[in-house]
Amino acid sequence: GENVEQHPSTLSVQEGDSAVIKCTYSDSASNYFPWYKQELGKRPQLIIDIRSNVGEKKDQRIAVTLNKTAKHFSLHITETQPEDSAVYFCAASRDGNNRLAFGKGNQVVVIP
C-alpha cells in the first residue's frame, strides 16, 4: 500500500518567517494530495489540496507544490503567525482507492 513520510517532525519558526514541510510518497499511482491542520484536541481541517495534473496551488499564505517524478510534495506557509502553530498532516490517495494514507505529522511552532 501507499507509504507517506513527512520531514521534519518538528519545525520552529519565528513569526513572519516561512515554513516548509515536505512529504514523500511511494505509490506512483497516487494522484490526490491533501494537507490537513490539526490543533490540539480538534478535528483535522483541510487547508489545501492538489491533484496530480497541476504542479503548484496557492491560497493566500499557503501553497503546495508537487513533484511527481520525485514523488514528493511540500507545504509552504509564508508570513507565519502564532495561529499557524499546529500539527500538519499530509496524505495521498488515488482514484479507485479512496483511503487517505497519512504521514505522521509535523509539529509547527511559530515563535512570537
Added chain:
Amino acid sequence: DTGVSQDPRHKITKRGQNVTFRCDPISEHNRLYWYRQTLGQGPEFLTYFQNEAQLEKSRLLSDRFSAERPKGSFSTLEIQRTEQGDSAMYLCASSFRAAGSTDTQYFGPGTRLTVL
C-alpha cells in the same frame, strides 16, 4: 452546524466491554469513512461506505470491529470485547463522490476512547 458530527466525544470503558460510536456526515455526502488516530500518529484508515454499502475494510479492522450505515446517512462503529490497545481517537469523515474525481474528505471532531 453543517459539518460532520460524532457522538460521544469521549468514552471511557473497561476492558471487555462493548462500545458503539455514531457519526453523522454532511447531509449531501454519499461517502463516509472511519479512521483511527493514536497519539503522535496520523489517522489510519479503517473502512468506508458509499451510501449504505461498505466497500472497503482495512486489515486493521479486526473481527471485533463492525461498522454499519443502514440508510446511507449516519454510521455506527461498534467495538466488541474492547482491549487496552483499542484506546485511540476514532475519526469519521465524509465526502461527496462525483464521477471522474477524487473526493475531498471532511473530518468530524472524533470520539476519544479510553479502555481501562
